[in-house]
Structure formats: C-alpha cells, structure tokens
Amino acid sequence: MIALVLLFSVTSCRKDIPQINDPGQYVEANFNEIFDAYWNGMNNNYVFWDIDTVDWDRVYRTYKPLFAKLNANDSVDVQKAYTYFKQMTSGLVDSHYDLSFNDTWLADSASINPAYQRKRASPNYHPGISILHFYNVITSKYLDPDRVRGFTNFPDGSQSVATSGTINGNILYFYFKDFRLKGLFNTDTMNGVKRVETWFFDKLKNKTDIKGLIIDVRGNGGGALEDLDFLVGRMIDKPITIGATRSKMGMGRLDYSPWAPAYVRPHKDARAITVPIVILADAWSVSMAEMTTMAIKTLPNGHFVGERTWGGNGPLTGNKFYNGGRFGTAFLNEVYTSSLTFRYRDNKIYEGIGFPPDVEVKYNKAELDVQIDRQLETAIGLIK
C-alpha cells in the first residue's frame, strides 16, 4: 500500500503537456484571445529567439493584463492595442518583421515595422536614392551610349526596373530594383527588364575585354532566392559556400535544426569572372540584396562599396515548409517574419545590424542633387 501511494505521488511529478493551438485558429472575440494567438504564435514561430534581446516572457507578464482590460469592440481600445503591439515588437531583431492588421478600425494605420522605425529614429537615417537616379542620371552621365534600360509593371502596381551598360568601354554595369530576374527572364514574351538582362548576360558571357564588373543593388528591396544562382551563378565555375541557414525544429523557442550550408551554384551559362567584381549596396539594400552582396564578397575578386546594409537576411517562405516564420491570426492579417536564420561564412549573424562594406562611402544628398554618385565613382576607381 505504501509502495503504491509512493508510486502514485512520484509519477504525478511529471508536468502536464500543455495544449498549444495554431494561432490562426483563435477567435478574435476578445483581446485575451487576440493576445494569446499573437504571443503564442511568436513564441513558437519566431526564428531569432536565440539572438534576440527581447524578453518574451516579460512581454507576456506585462502585456497580458493590459490586453485583458481592452474591449475588442471599442475603437479606442483597438487603437490602444495597436500601440501595445508597436511597443511589444519595437526591439525585435528580425528586420523583415512587419505586422499588418485585419481590423477595419486599423485600416488607416500603417503596418508595424520595427526595423524601419529604428532606422527612422537613427541619426544616420537617410531616404533611399531615387529610382530616377539609376534610370536617368547613371545611364546618361556614367554609362556609354550603347546602354540599355527598361521596366516591367505588375498587376499589383509594383514595378521592376533595370539598367545596364559599359563604363569607359570595359567596365560592365548592371542595376536592378528588385530580385525578379529569373521570373522575368523566363517569360515567353519580351519585357523591359528581360531586354536589359539579355543585354547584360550576353556581355557578361561574351565580352572579352571586361576590366571589371559593377553590380548595383542600392535601394534593392530583395526578392526571389532563386536569383542568387541565376545571377551570381553566371560569374563562377564552381559552387561557393556563402554561409548557412537553419530553421525551427520543434515548438520550443530554442529548438533549431542544424546549420545547412548556403551555396551559390554555377549557372549553365556561367563564365568564371576573374576581374574585380564590385557590388554597390546601401542602407536600403534588403534581404536578397544583402545575400547577393555577401555572395559577391565571398569571391576572391569580390568587393563591397557603399554603406552597411539594412540587416534583414533571413529567407522567407510559408510557415508549413520550415515549421516556423510568418503566420496570421484572425486579428492580424500577417506577422511577416523570416522563416530561417542566415549566418554568413564568417559565422556571424548580421540580422538587425546589416552587412558592413569593405569601402564605406556614405550617402551624400548634396552630391546626388548635382548628379555626382560618389559610391559609383569609388567602385569605378577600385577597378581602374
């Protein structure tokens, strides 16, 4: 009998396994549910808890009672909740992070983007270089007359822009606004960006007197990961390892997969480029623009000129593919957050801090206003 009592009391020492629900399944009937959906979604899906300095348990203890006092059917309280969401997320290191809302009372409120808010508050903040600088000024002032430029419009109102040409006859230059290169190149019909790509890829492969190459990703907001092989893969003849990625593995904050190597593989039309390759990037170069910068920097002949990049390096895809990252709730249209963590080949994670240049040349509005592009001129100087 004593043994049975002892056995029973000891076996009950195990903690119960809690029921953790999919954040998308919560009902937005009150702010208790809204908070739990979001907080748990972040708790299980955010991939940067390993390096993030935000104490998520403290966030729970602070904001759970505050949300409990709010009424989901009161517009003033919904606005207050918006402020709480802004406060809770302000320190998150993920620089892709963006919270958007379904609630009609928040229809006019901007999405919450902590990295952008931090940039705006920084004393070094500057706006991105105008697209017209790349489309008009560089083409007319710096590129040789045989330069090409083009743009492609999309049904969602977005636009891809690209320019290419030679500088002094033997430096090949390529600018593009975002990473939709492979998708636009593989269309059946011609489009503005494809025309530029065709010209640039032809010169990259066949022009024999290239003295250097400039890839310009300033202001580039990123895009498709497949473009890494599609673009950088044309400049190498063997695979290169630029770093590694890892995803969530389990429900715990610190449950991660091992690091898987991040490759760039040669494209079928590759030509091993041995002359200097300079990538131009700035504080508005984000995500794939940063990975491409890192890939170029990995090459023995690669150089990076410009400014420290934005700092959003984690690849994004649907939550189900890597069991982590972006998710939605009834109240939140989307919690846009990285699906994986990216680590550069030096074993450092540049998320939230940006990738530093070899040669720093800061944004200079006064010079840009008089059509002087100091960053581009420094890149040209490195090749000469």
Place this chain on the structure above:
Amino acid sequence: MKRTLIVFATLLASCSLLTQTTQAQFEVGISGGYTRNYLKTSAGYRSFTQYHEKSGFVAGLVLQYHFNDWLAIQADPSYIQKNYELRRDHFFEGIYQTSINSYIQLPLMAHFSFGGTKFKGFFNAGGYAAYWASGRVKGAMANVMDPGTGVPDNQQSYNYFQYNNAYRYDEKYSFDSRRDRRMEFGLVAGAGVEYLLHKKFRIFAEARYYYGLSDQQKNYMINQIPRYNDTYVLQAGCLVNFRQLFPAKAKTEAQ
C-alpha cells in the same frame, strides 16, 4: 524527486538492517541489451510532424549486495542510449532528425528474488539518476539555399525535395545551457529470470522500464512543452559471486 530517492534509499537501508544475516554476499557482473525510448512530448501544431520512438543499446556493470535469499540491493552504473526521432510526412516525407542521446546512468534498486535454487524469477524496483553526457543528431532537411531540379509546368510535384535539395547531416549535438537539462531522475522497474550456472556464476535476462521524471529542458519559456524519456530495456547479463570466487579470502575476512 530527490526527496523521493532519499525516502527510497532509507527504506532499503531499513530493510537491510532488519534482514542482515551472515549470508550477505556481494556479486558483480556485466549486462547489456536493447533499448527503445519514447519521448513523452508533443509536436504541437507543427505541420506533418511527429515524434517517434527509437532504438538504442545499454551496457554496464551490475553490482548486487544480497541481504538474504530473497532481497538484495542493486546498482547498475551503465551507459544507455535514449534515442528518438522527429519525422515529417506527406509532402515532407524524408525530412527527419534522429537524436542519439547518450546517458551515464545509475539505477539503484531493490532486487526481490523468488523461486527455486537454480532457476529464479526476480523483480527490481527503484530510482535512477542519469547524466546526459553527449548527443548526436542525424537527419535530412530541405536546404532552402540549394534549389532542387524543379518541376516542369505540366507535371505535379510529390515531395518537397523536388524544390529544395536534401541536406543530410550527422553531427555532434551542441548543448544549449539555456535550454538543456542534463541531469535526469526517474523511476525504474523490471522483472526477469536468472539461472545459477555454478555456485560462482549466474546469468539473467530482464525487461526493464525507466520512467523519467525530469524534463529534458530547463524552465526557460512560458507555455513550454516538456519532454520526458520513457525507456524500455531488454537486457541480459552475468553475475559473479565473490564469496564463491575467492572462498579462502572470504573465510579469512570472516575471521
């Protein structure tokens, strides 16, 4: 848990005092066998993801001190694997991770024997402490930075590896001191049969169950899902009776 072990040890000690006779003798042996570990946890709402049991092995020493014919105290310092696997299915078939966890374990048990002189049955019951000495992870994951061959426009796809090539790994597990709890305590119970070969040797076979009471993780987050090891063992071994092996010395000691 520690209090439970202390209570258990005290009970054993009391029992030994009550039953101590001149028949007390010490036996030493070795044992080894097969383990099957079930991780008691939950994959939560992770898509197409489950934890599964995994096999391993155990090997160690057996130390028995007999108070009388039917009662002994037994300690088995041993190496034991408590493995498990996280596996995905359906479109994600092929993605998995096997965790091979090595523990240095010390079960302390009361050993109750019954039956004849040569052939006997026995029960073991007690507690154990284990140290998670090392780990290894082996598996395959889709490498987001290694695009697959792709799928032609007019064809269906059947597996995620068609989009991202598999990265296969087999590497040492890196402990995270913020999360991993390396000490484990729990209960153990077993039953088996033993056969006296000569006066000196006994062989035995046993089925044993280890019931972990310690979460593999420290309490590092709110709404944490605990992880407990439930380990089934089938093992066999051999014991040597010291009194019979060195009778002269034993007699001298008795004087």
